Amino acid sequence: AQSVTQLGSHVSVSEGALVLLRCNYSSSVPPYLFWYVQYPNQGLQLLLKYTTGATLVKGINGFEAEFKKSETSFHLTKPSAHMSDAAEYFCAVMRSNYQLIWGAGTKLIIKP
Amino acid sequence: DTGVSQDPRHKITKRGQNVTFRCDPISEHNRLYWYRQTLGQGPEFLTYFQNEAQLEKSRLLSDRFSAERPKGSFSTLEIQRTEQGDSAMYLCASSPTKTSSSGANVLTFGAGSRLTVL
Numbered sequence: 160a161q162s163v164t165q166l167g168s169h170v171s172v173s174e175g176a177l178v179l180l181r182c183n184y185s186s187s188v189p190p191y192l193f194w195y196v197q198y199p200n201q202g203l204q205l206l207l208k209y210t211t212g213a214t215l216v217k218g219i220n221g222f223e224a225e226f227k228k229s230e231t232s233f234h235l236t237k238p239s240a241h242m243s244d245a246a247e248y249f250c251a252v253m254r255s256n257y258q259l260i261w262g263a264g265t266k267l268i269i270k271p
Numbered sequence: 272d273t274g275v276s277q278d279p280r281h282k283i284t285k286r287g288q289n290v291t292f293r294c295d296p297i298s299e300h301n302r303l304y305w306y307r308q309t310l311g312q313g314p315e316f317l318t319y320f321q322n323e324a325q326l327e328k329s330r331l332l333s334d335r336f337s338a339e340r341p342k343g344s345f346s347t348l349e350i351q352r353t354e355q356g357d358s359a360m361y362l363c364a365s366s367p368t369k370t371s372s373s374g375a376n377v378l379t380f381g382a383g384s385r386l387t388v389l
Contacts, residue, residue: 168311195380202275202362202380203314209365249313253376257327263312 161186165262173270178237180265182224182250185231191253192233194224197264198246204246209233220244220261245269275381278364283387284353292384296365301344304378305338306362314362320346321368343350353388360385 184190191210195203207218211218214226220243224235233250247266251259276295284290296303301322306314317336319327322343331337335353340346348355364378 163313170327193377200280200382202382203364204380205377208377252314257302257319257376258316259314259378261315263313269364 161190161252161260163252163260163262165248165250165265167265168263169266169268171268171270172240174242175239178222178235178240178244178267180235180248180250181266182233182235182262184233184250184252185207185233187253192224192226193216193251193253193259194222194233195236195249195251196220196246197249201250206235240267240269242269242271275363275365277361277377277381277384279384280346281385282385283389284303285389286355289349289351290353290386291350292361292363292386294348294363294365294381295345296363297379298344299367300365300379301343301368301377302366303340304366305346305348306364307332308360308362308383309358317332317348326378350386353386355388358388360384 162185164183193208194206196206197203207216207224209216219221222237247264249264251260254260278293305317308314316330318338320340323340335351338348338351360383362383364380366376366378
């Protein structure tokens with residue numbers, strides 16, 4: 160069965176510091192992987208996705224993620240955090256053509 | 272393209288009452304999904320439509336939950352005899368029928384309808 164684990168329900172970084180949000184997945188087939196962001200009282204917005212091809216994926220707002228098959232990981236990074244990055248971030252794996260399996264989310268806190 | 276719209280954004284109801292949520296997908300999208308999200312958790316898949324056909328409903332939480340998409344455009348999610356455990360955010364998403372060239376089906380979400388059952 161497919162599953163997604165996000166390490167750390169809360170991550171706190173200083174403004175300007177590196178952001179690293181961890182995601183590990185289990186999948187019996189090559190996965191399609193996604194990162195979504197959710198701002199307070201808003202829906203989920205796609206940040207980036209991995210389907211095939213290049214394992215380093217660039218997304219919106221300066222975020223990127225690297226698919227590492229050997230580590231079954233898809234960690235999200237951003238070189239320099241901005242106050243506007245404060246939100247909750249969700250990693251997901253596609254289970255079928257209609258169902259995503261989600262991690263529990265990581266709340267990113269940016270310290271001034 | 273105004274995105275996926277959900278109504279109402281917030282609903283407070285008393286236990287035992289029925290509630291209905293509406294979702295208007297992106298107009299070109301034939302697929303529509305309902306998810307539920309509780310505090311501190313990722314979204315949980317409920318059901319899925321392709322046009323007016325409900326192709327997957329086994330994940331609906333109980334027989335008190337039902338969804339329709341009568342004309343293949345907007346959809347409604349109804350919860351009958353609400354319980355306090357139904358308090359959650361109900362998210363709607365839509366996607367094109369044709370997956371991208373990579374085969375990935377990318378969902379666009381609405382802002383959600385937050386339900387509070389007293």
